[in-house]
Amino acid sequence: MAHKANLVIIGISVGLALGILIALLVFCAIRWYKKHAHLRRCTNERSVTTVPIRSNGFGTSTDFSASLSNTVAVKGSESGRKNSQFFLWNNQKKDRLASVSGIPKYSYKDIQKATQNFTTILGQGSFGPVYKATMATGEVVAVKVLASDSKQGEREFQTEVSVLGRLHHRNLVNLVGYCVDKGQHMLVYEFMSNGSLANLLYGGEDRGLNWDERLQIALDISHGIEYLHEGAVPPVIHRDLKSANILLDGSMRAKVADFGLSKEEVFDGRNSGLKGTYGYIDPMYITTSNFTMKSDIYSFGVIIFELITAIHPHQNLTEYINLASMSPDGVDEILDKQLAGGCNIEEVRNLASIGHRCLQKTPRRRPSIGEVSQAVLKIKQRRLAKEDTMSFASKDLSRAVSRIEDQQVELSMMASSKDRVTE
Known part of the structure; x- marks a missing residue:
C-alpha cells in the first residue's frame, strides 16, 4: 500500500511540474507575440504618418518628409512628438542635406576665404546679409548668411535647399552650394550681376x-x-x-x-x-x-x-x-x-x-x-512680327530706290550718247 501511495504522489508531482512548465511556456509565448505585434503597429504608424515627398530634376534626391494628418492614435503628448522630431532633425539634418542631388557642401573656412572674411557685402535681406564671393575654382557667387535675428530660420533654410536641390530651370536662380558649420547656415547662389x-x-x-x-x-x-x-x-x-x-x-x-x-x-x-x-x-x-x-x-x-x-x-x-x-x-x-x-x-x-x-x-x-x-x-x-514687316518694307523700298537710281543712270547715259550722235 505504501508503495502505491508513493507512486501516486510522484505522479501528481510530475503532473504539477509539467503543468507549471506548460503554463510558463504559454505565458512567454503570449508576451513575445504581444511585443512583436506592438512593434509592427508602431512601424505601421510611422509609415502612415510620414510620407516621403517625390523628387525630380537633374538626378533624383530624397526630399524632406511631409507629415500627413491621419486617424491613427499615437501615444504620448503633442509636445513630446515635436521634441522627438526636433531631436531627430538635429541629428540627421547634415545627412539629409548632404543627400540633395548635385549641391556641394562648403565649410565655414571655405566661405570665409571666398568672401574675404565677410567684407564684400552686396546687400541685406529678410534672411540675412548677402556677400559677393570668389570660390577656389574662380567662380563668382553670392553667399546668403542666415542672421541670428532673422525672422526666417532653419525651416526656411531647409526648404530652400530641398526645393532648389531638385528644381532646375533657366528662370530660377541656381543654388550652387550650402554651408552648415560652426553654428552658421549659408546658401551659395550663382551671382546675378544686375541685382534685383x-x-x-x-x-x-x-x-x-x-x-x-x-x-x-x-x-x-x-x-x-x-x-x-x-x-x-x-x-x-x-x-x-x-x-x-x-x-x-x-x-x-x-x-x-x-x-x-x-x-x-x-x-x-x-x-x-x-x-x-x-x-x-x-x-x-x-x-x-x-x-x-x-x-x-x-x-x-x-x-x-x-x-x-x-x-x-x-x-x-x-x-x-x-x-x-x-x-x-x-x-x-x-x-x-x-x-x-x-x-x-x-x-x-x-x-x-x-x-x-x-x-x-x-x-x-x-x-x-x-x-x-x-x-x-x-x-x-x-512686336517681332511688326518689326519683320517693317524690315521687309524697308528692304523693298531700298530696292525700289536702287532700281530708280539705276534707271536714271541708264537714261543719263542714253541722253549723252544721243548728244554725241547729233554732233
Missing part, C-alpha cells in the same frame, strides 16, 4: 529699364512660375513673389529667387500662419488662410504693374491700379515717366490687361500661369 528688379525700379540705379527689357522680364518671370506650377512634380507654390525676389543676370534675364517660404502643393494638415510680403499677398489668402497657385498669380499681377508704373506696392499701387481700371486707357495715366515716348502704348495696355486678370478678387477668375505666359508671349510675338 526692385533695386532697378526703385533703388536709384544709374541704369534704367526700357520697355523691351520690362516686357522680357515679365515673360521670364512667367516662365519661371510656369515651371514651378506646371513642370515640377509635385507642383511648388512660391508664396513670396515680389520684385525684390526677382534677380537679373548680366544679360538682363530675370530669375525667380528666395524659396524659403515655398510649399509643395500637397496637404500636410498644418496651418503655417500668414506668410508673404505686405502689398503682394492675395486678399483671399488673408481671409481664408488658404494659399494656392492662384495666390502666386495675384502676386505676379502686382509685379506686372510694378514693371508698368515703377510704383512700389507700399506706395498705394493698388489704389492707382483700381483708378486705372475705370477706363480702357487708364493705364496711360500711371505709366512710368521713364517710358514716356519710348514704348508702344498698345503693348502697355495689353500687358496691363493681363495684370488686371491676375488681380481678380475671386481666385477662380484668375488665369493659370500657362495662360499668362502665353498672353505675354503673344505681345512679344506681335
Whole structure:
C-alpha cells in the first residue's frame, strides 16, 4: 500500500511540474507575440504618418518628409512628438542635406576665404546679409548668411535647399552650394550681376529699364512660375513673389529667387500662419488662410504693374491700379515717366490687361500661369512680327530706290550718247 501511495504522489508531482512548465511556456509565448505585434503597429504608424515627398530634376534626391494628418492614435503628448522630431532633425539634418542631388557642401573656412572674411557685402535681406564671393575654382557667387535675428530660420533654410536641390530651370536662380558649420547656415547662389528688379525700379540705379527689357522680364518671370506650377512634380507654390525676389543676370534675364517660404502643393494638415510680403499677398489668402497657385498669380499681377508704373506696392499701387481700371486707357495715366515716348502704348495696355486678370478678387477668375505666359508671349510675338514687316518694307523700298537710281543712270547715259550722235 505504501508503495502505491508513493507512486501516486510522484505522479501528481510530475503532473504539477509539467503543468507549471506548460503554463510558463504559454505565458512567454503570449508576451513575445504581444511585443512583436506592438512593434509592427508602431512601424505601421510611422509609415502612415510620414510620407516621403517625390523628387525630380537633374538626378533624383530624397526630399524632406511631409507629415500627413491621419486617424491613427499615437501615444504620448503633442509636445513630446515635436521634441522627438526636433531631436531627430538635429541629428540627421547634415545627412539629409548632404543627400540633395548635385549641391556641394562648403565649410565655414571655405566661405570665409571666398568672401574675404565677410567684407564684400552686396546687400541685406529678410534672411540675412548677402556677400559677393570668389570660390577656389574662380567662380563668382553670392553667399546668403542666415542672421541670428532673422525672422526666417532653419525651416526656411531647409526648404530652400530641398526645393532648389531638385528644381532646375533657366528662370530660377541656381543654388550652387550650402554651408552648415560652426553654428552658421549659408546658401551659395550663382551671382546675378544686375541685382534685383526692385533695386532697378526703385533703388536709384544709374541704369534704367526700357520697355523691351520690362516686357522680357515679365515673360521670364512667367516662365519661371510656369515651371514651378506646371513642370515640377509635385507642383511648388512660391508664396513670396515680389520684385525684390526677382534677380537679373548680366544679360538682363530675370530669375525667380528666395524659396524659403515655398510649399509643395500637397496637404500636410498644418496651418503655417500668414506668410508673404505686405502689398503682394492675395486678399483671399488673408481671409481664408488658404494659399494656392492662384495666390502666386495675384502676386505676379502686382509685379506686372510694378514693371508698368515703377510704383512700389507700399506706395498705394493698388489704389492707382483700381483708378486705372475705370477706363480702357487708364493705364496711360500711371505709366512710368521713364517710358514716356519710348514704348508702344498698345503693348502697355495689353500687358496691363493681363495684370488686371491676375488681380481678380475671386481666385477662380484668375488665369493659370500657362495662360499668362502665353498672353505675354503673344505681345512679344506681335512686336517681332511688326518689326519683320517693317524690315521687309524697308528692304523693298531700298530696292525700289536702287532700281530708280539705276534707271536714271541708264537714261543719263542714253541722253549723252544721243548728244554725241547729233554732233
